[in-house]
Amino acid sequence: MPTTSDFERMLRAASLRVTRPRIAVLHAVHASPHADTDSILGAVRTDLGEVSHQAVYDVLRALTNAGLLRRIQPAGYVARYESRVGDNHHHVICRSCGVIADADCAVGHAPCLSASDSHGFVIDEAEVIYWGTCPDCTTTTTASS
Amino acid sequence: MPTTSDFERMLRAASLRVTRPRIAVLHAVHASPHADTDSILGAVRTDLGEVSHQAVYDVLRALTNAGLLRRIQPAGYVARYESRVGDNHHHVICRSCGVIADADCAVGHAPCLSASDSHGFVIDEAEVIYWGTCPDCTTTTTASS
DNA sequence: TCCCTTATCTTGAATGAGTCAAGTATTTTT
């Protein structure tokens, strides 16, 4: 778990000003990966007291643009953020409860980056979402039958 | 391109009532794959005259649940619908103009379905979105420099 | 063919994540 001064260094390295909301957002996302904006806002307020929701939206956008955070937005869900950036990992999402887990692609370093026919597109990212049922929900469903 | 009576058969096969809005929505989506709800509503109204937007939302949901349409909702975009269902094709999306093209996965029949560690999830679908730049946008950008 | 049941459509309001805009405060530079 990075410390506050680690976060400071990360912000400066990205040419971003060091502010309390930004540090708090970084703390929050590192502490709970795949958190949505509202949870992050809650964590930031617990940490700092009153902070505007707009500030958190701004911070999340700035940090995402800077590459310090990654935004994921599965169909039907609100945006979520994670601190694991720079690799090409993917996500497994439970259709039942919405929980998200990380997944490295079986193919390895460049998963699925070559579509058989990319229609002349220049592809820069392959986003993979595995939809399924998490262990908890699988157990619950099975038990009730 | 399927005909109206093809659509009727498809609806009956899915135990859905045959109504004018449903036929019109099927026509619209078959005519322009990856259309969003608003475009579909426009096409339906051109076809039938006034139809409530709620009706189109209801129809799209019913047809999607019945497996006659597939809903795709890339991050940052509104929902879109396509009539190509039952295979496991994926999508290439232009970050610049938002245009969507179909893509079959290079791996073949079950693309990326095996994450290296699925954390105990029972996975039923692997959704792949290739992000990039379409030929038109690539040309425009290059030409302007 | 008519009627009944039920699914579907209409109308109109509401929800809620996210954005816009103008002004104030804070950080960084000089």
Place this chain on the structure above:
DNA sequence: AAAAATACTTGACTCATTCAAGATAAGGGA
């Protein structure tokens, strides 16, 4: 320490989508 630039606060607003209640139309049985 002052200036310049960036970030935060406040409050209104957008817009895709959903909710709810009543009206209408489709399909099956008599």
